[in-house]
Amino acid sequence: MSDRYQDLAHNPIGKFLVKNLGLPNPPYLERYEGGPLVSGTVLTGSATQGPVAKAVTAALKSAKIDATGVRADSKKYKGLVFDATGIDSAAGLVALQEFFTPVLRQLASSGRVVVIGSAPEEAASEGAAIAQRGLEGFTRSLGKEVGGGSTANLVYLAKGAEKALETTLGFFLSPKSAYVSGQVVRLGTTGITTAKAPKQQDKPLAGKVALVTGASRGLGEADMRTLARDGATVIGLDVPPLEADLKAVAEDLGGTYIVGDITSPDAPALIADHIRTHHGAVDIVVHNAGITRDKRLRNMKAENWQLVVDISVGAPQRITDHLLEQGLINEGGSIVGIASIAGIAGNNGQTNYASAKAGVIGWIQSLADRVADRGITANVIAPGFMETEMVKTIPLGVREAGRRMNSMSQGGLPIDVAETIAWLANPGSNAVSGNVVGVNGQMLLGAS
Ligand SMILES: NC(=O)c1ccc[n+]([C@@H]2O[C@H](COP(=O)([O-])OP(=O)(O)OC[C@H]3O[C@@H](n4cnc5c(N)ncnc54)[C@H](O)[C@@H]3O)[C@@H](O)[C@H]2O)c1
Numbered sequence: 001m002s003d004r005y006q007d008l009a010h011n012p013i014g015k016f017l018v019k020n021l022g023l024p025n026p027p028y029l030e031r032y033e034g035g036p037l038v039s040g041t042v043l044t045g046s047a048t049q050g051p052v053a054k055a056v057t058a059a060l061k062s063a064k065i066d067a068t069g070v071r072a073d074s075k076k077y078k079g080l081v082f083d084a085t086g087i088d089s090a091a092g093l094v095a096l097q098e099f100f101t102p103v104l105r106q107l108a109s110s111g112r113v114v115v116i117g118s119a120p121e122e123a124a125s126e127g128a129a130i131a132q133r134g135l136e137g138f139t140r141s142l143g144k145e146v147g148g149g150s151t152a153n154l155v156y157l158a159k160g161a162e163k164a165l166e167t168t169l170g171f172f173l174s175p176k177s178a179y180v181s182g183q184v185v186r187l188g189t190t191g192i193t194t195a196k197a198p199k200q201q202d203k204p205l206a207g208k209v210a211l212v213t214g215a216s217r218g219l220g221e222a223d224m225r226t227l228a229r230d231g232a233t234v235i236g237l238d239v240p241p242l243e244a245d246l247k248a249v250a251e252d253l254g255g256t257y258i259v260g261d262i263t264s265p266d267a268p269a270l271i272a273d274h275i276r277t278h279h280g281a282v283d284i285v286v287h288n289a290g291i292t293r294d295k296r297l298r299n300m301k302a303e304n305w306q307l308v309v310d311i312s313v314g315a316p317q318r319i320t321d322h323l324l325e326q327g328l329i330n331e332g333g334s335i336v337g338i339a340s341i342a343g344i345a346g347n348n349g350q351t352n353y354a355s356a357k358a359g360v361i362g363w364i365q366s367l368a369d370r371v372a373d374r375g376i377t378a379n380v381i382a383p384g385f386m387e388t389e390m391v392k393t394i395p396l397g398v399r400e401a402g403r404r405m406n407s408m409s410q411g412g413l414p415i416d417v418a419e420t421i422a423w424l425a426n427p428g429s430n431a432v433s434g435n436v437v438g439v440n441g442q443m444l445l446g447a448s
Helices: 004-009 012-021 051-062 091-100 126-146 166-173 218-229 240-252 267-278 302-325 351-374 389-393 396-404 414-425
Strands: 042-046 077-083 107-118 151-157 184-187 209-213 233-238 256-259 282-287 329-338 377-383 436-439
Touching: 004 012, 042 051, 051 077, 051 166, 077 091, 077 166, 091 126, 107 126, 107 166, 126 151, 151 166, 166 184, 166 414, 209 218, 209 267, 218 233, 218 240, 218 282, 218 414, 233 240, 233 267, 240 256, 256 267, 267 302, 282 302, 282 414, 302 329, 302 351, 329 351, 329 414, 351 377, 351 436, 377 414, 414 436
Parallel strands: 042 077, 077 107, 107 151, 151 184, 209 233, 209 282, 233 256, 282 329, 329 377, 377 436
Antiparallel strands: none
């Protein structure tokens, strides 16, 4: 989808106006187009040169990412990775300033910053808790400073989780995370034994089967295309009026499709039968279907409340429970719920939608604990303003504000959510569970 303001801001007159009037200046974001994950060199640093620093070097090597620990004054870096796990006092936080300040001007456009910390709740001392929690403020602020389409994200490691860094570093350092910034992701140890990055880097989902609801268009269609690109066999589901579009997407990708409404009482059985008959079982379930029925609460109709909540979270919960009961989600599988920034920050006129989307977070985090012993992960993606049919119904002024009020000054594309799902579904990401990942260009509205 073209962004006319973005194009205008890049022509000579537009550039002049943007600069002199202090208008938003949306950079063109690099997105992954195949080939190596990172086109350039990554500079690494560490506060303590401990085991995590070694694990970072090993993960980058295994992901075939060019990296060095020695800064050269004249060089541009595509990524900066700093291991801050060993910082255990407030005063020690200065290690961040010492590493980043001299090199920030050398960060290339669409560059990547990744800070690695230890989970603050595991901190051995009060000083370590201060320092490790401090990394959040640091990373979120740096995300707002870097500009030029660059991002900054924080990865917290539980003790021992450094072994599972490869796919997460690969995602956050590559153009696949173009619209993901200011996020905090936790790697735990539950899925650590099975978290192995696949050898075939360009087809990490080979042999996997993925179900995507709401698959005929928008984010769901992009999920289908990206999961298929990565080697998965895809199953799309959508409502009867969109059957022709759904069929076209599924057939284009060599997948299958289910026509149905996820809220209908027979939906769980219908989906289970299709999976059993055509694929045996699934590995990846993406609960993407969603609608909005916006009204302030004083004017809200009960049926519009009920419908939005049931499509967003009621039906996904019923379908997931049925698939789990029937043993149709394989060990090592990945369940992804789609929430929204509205479910985190709240939004005028969206009490129904925000309740439902916050509910998705509650559901998935609780589910993550329940399915851990089956080696299944569950995570939530909270998109911000994405360029799809859904946002076309938002009044123009509000829409333009939503589009610009983030660190990238632009809306995200469906591919940005799809790439994030592909990272979570990668078998190498089995240590990532119970997380909420905002794909929102670091939206200024509320913490995300
Ligand atoms: N676009 C955004 O800015 C944005 C922001 C935050 C969250 N989201 C969420 O992302 C998801 C996808 O949104 P989108 O922008 O692609 O929307 P979209 O309207 O383009 O696509 C949604 C799809 O879900 C399907 N669907 C709706 N109700 C269904 C039902 N009962 N059964 C089966 N399928 C059903 C629709 O037919 C459609 O194909 C939704 O959950 C939405 O809430 C979108």
